[in-house]
Amino acid sequence: MLTALGVIIGIVAVTLMGMAISGMDSSFESSLAMLGDDVIYVQKWPWGPVEDWWNYANRPPLQDSHAAELNRLIESAPNTLLDVAVPVRTRSGTVKHGDSSVSGVYMAGTSGDYGRIITADFREGRLFTETEAESARAVCVLGCDVADALFPSQNAVGQMVQVKGYPFQVVGVLVRQGSFLGLFSFDTQIILPIKAFEKDFGGKNRGLELRVKIKDKKQLDEAKEELIGLMRRVRGQLPGERDNFSINGAEAFKEQLDPVKKGIAIAGLFVTGLALFVGAIGIMNITFVSVKERTKEIGTRKALGAKRRTILLQFLIESIAVSLIGGLIGIILSSSLGIAIGHVFPKLPVAISPALIIISLLVSAGTGILAGFAPAWGASRLDPVVALRYE
């Protein structure tokens, strides 16, 4: 069984790698849906690294008035692909109630239209109204983790919280949404009316982002084109002038995720290759020993009429069997590991797929063939006279 260890480790490595990558993919998909995969972001800076930063630094900041103008244009366009634009200012801060406090809360200041672009439902209460937003009322909506931390045994709605020292009344609590790739939690956020946000926390000069919901996510590219045209009108840009804003979509994250996946794949394949190599050497070794121990049996089989390929196949099948057993144990190990990880970290979707099992079995069978070939070939070439005399 020790000889199969290399194969076991190799298969565990390759399946865990596959599970990690497919897990990241599906986690990414669900996170994307959480962000809203039908929402386009208009910002000063593009997502992802830029080299010519000086071309972006001098862009005029976006204003919350842009959102109102965009919405006016959207409403007057008959065949628009866009639904609604919402201004959002963000920063992070501490939220308190009595002695409890939650730090590092993601604060979003937005308009009453925000309800049209978020995907989450309300656990209790509601979003602030347009009127409340416009009049800069000190009301807020809490992410469920914030609400649970500050109000463990009572309803949060109606209670007062201190946001960076300013009092806000809770009007709603969102349902649990989970986190984005396990990194950024949507449940530790607080949503405030943008006017109140600006009054208490400033940030007029820091600029904001516009979130624009589209009607059909299948027409993402066309919707982006339309949005660029509308934004240029809002910004009063002349034809030929370069856009002085960036259109960002959540799918841009995918490009950033690719090098991570590639890294995991390379590391995984390296470990797999190394372990399978060790496993192959082990299997080759026991097959050599098995051939040696059964030299007389090989002689007998040849005397009884076994041809070369019969002997070759006999030992190849043995080495493939050992390798396949190792592979099966590896698959069982890594799927139970996957289940265990799923229990400890429910946010990480790790699952073994049928394709992964088939690949693993093929890889182990291949290892068995490669490892067993030399000893099996040697066995098939034994001189029956010499083999029969062997004691």
Place this chain on the structure above:
Amino acid sequence: MSTARTTRPYGPLVIDIEGVKKLYQMGAETIHALRGVSLKIHRNEYLAIMGPSGSGKSTLMNMLGCLDTPTEGHYEFNGKNVAAMVDDELADIRNREIGFVFQTFNLLPRSDALKNVELPLIYAGVPPHERRERATQVLREVGLENRMFHKPNELSGGQRQRVAIARALVNRPSIILADEPTGNLDSQTGVEIMALFEQLYSLGNTIIVVTHEEDIAQHARRIVRLRDGLIESDKNVG
């Protein structure tokens, strides 16, 4: 045994060896195991090959069993030129024409008697149900129908050798080639095995026994004695 002893008439020629030489390279030394042996064996003979160690007895046996080919000379088995055959062709001849009985039985330890006897039929490509039928039949012939599902370590020495003889018989070969078949048995069991050979001979089988024991050789109808790689004498007995 000697009371019921009859010599059956010869059948057609099976083995025709003419001027066979075999050389081995042992380091710098060349060993002349066979220096020019000629021998004709017919169907339905009972032949013993005798000789002290180093006489070339084993080499001749390997040659007769198509395990080895001559360095020089002519060997025809049922009219086919064995000297010119390659490995897999020799394997085929061994499978169909020769039944081996070894001194150490050479049974597969992890397989039961039936599976051991089926082995040559597997190599001959016989379908499973027919394999089982024929293997059961020969095991009955050697008196082991009650031991078919026993593994070799659950059988006595004599029973093991009977399984080996059944295995040798199962493909209905032209010759049965036994190498010191009683060498690992006590004398009483040895007598029983030789009685079985006598019975097989009387049923029309061709038997070649290689031995250095005079009283074993005396069971045969013809004794070929080797010395220093040459045939010293070739006599019919009884």
